[in-house]
Amino acid sequence: MTLSPQVPPYKIPEYSLTGDLLAYLNCGLQYRYHNRGCLPPSRPIQLWFGEFIHSVMEEAFLQWKQDAQKKIFPWMWNPDIRNIEQEIGKRLRARGLIPPARIFCPYDSSYRRQGWCPDGKHPHKLIASRRAEEAINTWGVHLFPLIDSAEVRLKGIRDMPGSTGERRCDYYEITGIIDVISSVNLRNSLSGNLILHYMQRNPAVKKYIDSLKGPEYEIIVDYKGMGRPSLGDPRRTWTYHEWQILTYAWLRSQQPDARPVAAGIIFYLNELAPVRRDIRELRESVERGSTDVVPQGQDLDVVQSLGRNVPFPFLSREFREERSIRIIPMSEERVQASLHEFDTVVKNIESCVHLEVSGNGIRSSWPAQPLERMCTLCDFRTFCPHPDVSEYGESR
Ligand code: SF4
Ligand SMILES: [Zn+2]
Known part of the structure; x- marks a missing residue:
């Protein structure tokens, strides 16, 4: 044989x-x-903060779901949010991700030495903690009641581009992890929900929702541990983020249980707690006319003076909120263009x-x-x- x-x-x-x-x-x-x-990377500042804020939001949602006490906002930084941060900090450390100095205090009050912090009075609410607190208390309160599933892994198959002779395969697989899929049923009353309010303010999204045949739709949500990119960013980050969300919508549409995706939302969480460098970058964007959410009145004065003599977080709550949320309308043409x-x-x-x-x-x-x-x-x-x-x- x-x-x-x-x-x-x-x-x-x-x-x-x-x-x-x-x-x-x-x-x-x-x-x-x-x-x-x-x-x-040897200096993974963005990598650490990106992982940190995603994990903090996910853990905060789980606690909100399981504990009736956690339905009441705002949450106290210490102990509510601090306990989550400490747990996430330990998990990241176990994976070799160490917080960069002066970003996050890893110590509890029993630690008497200064360590990497400004003094020995731990815990310190450093910038990563300020951003986590703002993210939970600004968006968690409105987002958590809408969440259907979190950390959703998706895959789709596409034809491999190029002519038959030159490509090594006929297909390729595209994968992605959606931070949150939110589900909205128009029969339920969700008045006062700030996220839905921002969606309704977008004419294209409103038109899409009004044209739906059924009562349910989905929103794809992505958290970004960064500021709102400028429209003229030479790296084209603004455009790439849009392609990412539109492609998630296509991946989601391949699943049998998917409902129509009415919009994507990106939360640029650094905008909720900007540092002076962010204010300087915002001033440059305003001067170049390359940002879509511009400061007015007192916020404009603060930006022009680079936050001098103004206490943290410098800018009004409404303005920080508005800069931190980006609504991406859906259409078949734009989804297909992103896939292309x-x-x-x-x-x-x-x-x-x-x-x-x-x-x-x-x-x-x-x-x-x-x-x-x-x-x-x-x-x-x-x-x-x-x-x-x-x-x-x-x-x-
Ligand atoms: S072009 Fe810049 S970012 Fe790219 S590899 Fe070279 S040094 Fe690094
Ligand atoms: Zn400290």
Whole structure:
């Protein structure tokens, strides 16, 4: 009897929406080293805070669901929110994610030494804690009653772009994790809900909801541990975030239990507790006319004077709220356009892989996209062929 050789398994290339596609769009070369080379960043400030705030919001929602006492807002920072922060801080530390100095106090009151904090009187409400407190007390109160499911992992299959002869597979898999899927039933009274109020203020979303045949719809929610990107950001972050949400809507629509997605919401949580550097960036955006939510009256005075003689958090609650929420309307054309954009990104990544495995060096195969703000913090700037480190060079 002759044994036939086993056919190798057919493996479809998998692309994560944030880990691959958005990372490649940021800088192709940095993506190659970090994600495909599995090298963790050495100064993961954004990584730590992003993980921290996502986990804090998720844990806060679980406690809200299970404990009747937690239905009453605002929550006290200590002990309500502080206990969650400490637990999340420990979990992140176990995964090797250490909070950068002066961002988060990891100590409790029994610790008498100064450690990384301003003095020995722990716990300190440092910036990560201020943002967590604002996020829960501003948006948690309105968001938690709408949540249907959290941390929803989704996958979809797409045709591999490119002609048949040049592609290594006929399909690719696109994956994503939606922070929150909210479900709204128009038969239930949700008057006074600030999130629904912001949605109704958007004419395209209102029109979509008014045209629905059934009483139920969904909202896709994404938390971002960052400020609201400027419209003229050279990295096109504003546009990429929109593509991300529209693609989530497509992934969600593939699931049998999905209801119509009326809108996406991105919460830019740093806007709720800005530091002076954020105020300076906002002033620059206002001067360039490159932001969609502009300060008026007293908030404008604060921004122009860079928050001098004004106590933290500098800006009015209404303005911070408005800057921290972004509503993304849905339409089939815009969803398809985003999918097309990501197909092109996959095609470009596949071309880079092909170049590299054909014997071209890494630096010749992957495009470097220099931008000073990114390059000065990039671990690979010393051997990158085109780093933009003018500020770094001057300051040395
Ligand atoms: S130094 Fe700049 S251009 Fe080079 S890999 Fe890093 S981010 Fe990209
Ligand atoms: Zn401390």
